[in-house]
Amino acid sequence: EIVLTQSPGTLSLSPGERATLSCRASQSVSSSYLAWYQQKPGQAPRLLIYGASSRATGIPDRFSGSGSGTDFTLTISRLEPEDFAVYYCQQYGSSIFTFGPGTKVDIK
Amino acid sequence: QITLKESGPTLVKPTQTLTLTCTFSGFSLSTSGVGVGWIRQPPGKALEWLALIYWDDDKRYSPSLKSRLTITKDTSKNQVVLTMTNMDPVDTATYYCAHFNYYGSGRYAFDIWGQGTMVTVSS
Numbered sequence: 347e348i349v350l351t352q353s354p355g356t357l358s359l360s361p362g363e364r365a366t367l368s369c370r371a372s373q374s375v376s377s378s379y380l381a382w383y384q385q386k387p388g389q390a391p392r393l394l395i396y397g398a399s400s401r402a403t404g405i406p407d408r409f410s411g412s413g414s415g416t417d418f419t420l421t422i423s424r425l426e427p428e429d430f431a432v433y434y435c436q437q438y439g440s441s442i443f444t445f446g447p448g449t450k451v452d453i454k
Numbered sequence: 455q456i457t458l459k460e461s462g463p464t465l466v467k468p469t470q471t472l473t474l475t476c477t478f479s480g481f482s483l484s485t486s487g488v489g490v491g492w493i494r495q496p497p498g499k500a501l502e503w504l505a506l507i508y509w510d511d512d513k514r515y516s517p518s519l520k521s522r523l524t525i526t527k528d529t530s531k532n533q534v535v536l537t538m539t540n541m542d543p544v545d546t547a548t549y550y551c552a553h554f555n556y557y558g559s560g561r562y563a564f565d566i567w568g569q570g571t572m573v574t575v576s577s
Contacts, residue, residue, distance in 0.1 A: 347517060378560035383501075390550055390567040391493075391501065397561035434501055438562055441514045443491070443503035 348372055348439050350446035358454040365422040367449045369435030374415050379438040382411055382420045385448075386431045394433075395420065425451070456480035458490070458551050458568035465574050466541050472573060476534040476551030483509055483529050487556030490534040491564055492525065494547040502547075506554060507534055543575045 349372040359365055369380075377398035383391040393402040395411035398418055408423040422429055430453050435446040462474035476490060483490060491506040505525040506514045515523050524537045534551060549571050552564035 376560070379562065381563040383564075385501075390570050391564075392567070393563050393565045396557055396563035396565070397559070400557065400561065402563070402565060436501075436503075436564075442517065443506070443514075445493075445501040445503060447500045 347442055348375060348437055348444055350435055350437060350444055352433075352435060352446040352449045354449060355447070356450045356452060358452055359425055360454045361425050361427055363425050365420075365425055365429070365451055367420040367422075367433055367451075369413075369418040369420070369446050371416045371418075371437060375418075375437045375439055377414050380411075380413070380418050381436045381438075383434045383436065384429075384431050385434065391434065422451075456553050456566045458553060458566060460549060460551050460568045460571040462549075462571055462573065464572060465576065467577050468542055468575060470541050472536075472538045472541050472545070474536045474538075474549055474551075474571065474573075476536070476568060478532050478534070478551075478553065481553065483507075483527050483532070483534070485509055489554035490527070491552050491554050492534075492536045492549060493552060493564070493567075494545075494549045495570075496544075496547040499547075504538075504549075505536060508554075541575045546573065546575050548572045 351370045353368045380398040382395040385391040399411045432448045458478040489508040492504040507525045522539045527534045551568045553566040555565040
C-alpha cells in the first residue's frame, strides 16, 4: 500500500503570500492518479487538482499542481481569505486509494 | 448537475452492522468509467477511503477493512449501499459518498462529494 506524507503539517501565512504544499509517496505514483482536495471546517472536501496538474471545474488559476514519481506539489500563488483550509493529496494505485494526513493552511 | 446524499443511522451500538445509502442524481452508474466511492473522516482526523464500485459492478475495498465491508449498487434507484459489520467506537466518523469521475488519459478523481453523515458508535 502506498503511503502519502504531507508537509508541513501546518503552514501559517498571510493573505497575498504564496503557499507551497508537499506530498510525498512511499513509492512511485502515476501522475494520472494524483489529486488534491481542499476541506473547510464542517464541509465536504472539494476537488482542486486531478492528474497531478489539471485544475477541476471552477477552480481559480491561483491553484496549480506539479510533480511526478514520488514528489508532488500544490501551489497557491496568492492566498485569498477563502483559501485558509486543510489540503489533502490522494493517490490511486493498484486499485487502492490513499489520502495523505493533510496540511492545514492557517492565517499568520 | 451531480448531487449525492448519504443517509443512515446516526447512532449504532458496538458489534452492530452499519448500513449507509448514497442516493445520487445527475449521472447514471451504468455509464462507462463512472464510479461511486465511500470515504470516512473521524472527528479531527484525516480522510480514509473505504470502498468503490464501478459502473460495471467491479468493486474495490480498503485492504484494512475489506473483511467488514460490502458495497452494492442499484442502478434503477440511483443508489449505492455500503454495509460495515462489527462496528466499534473507533468507527465513529463522518461518512461521505463521492462521484468518481474519469477525465480521460487515465486520470480519475472524486469530483463531487455528498454532504456527509455523522455516525457515532456507542452503547
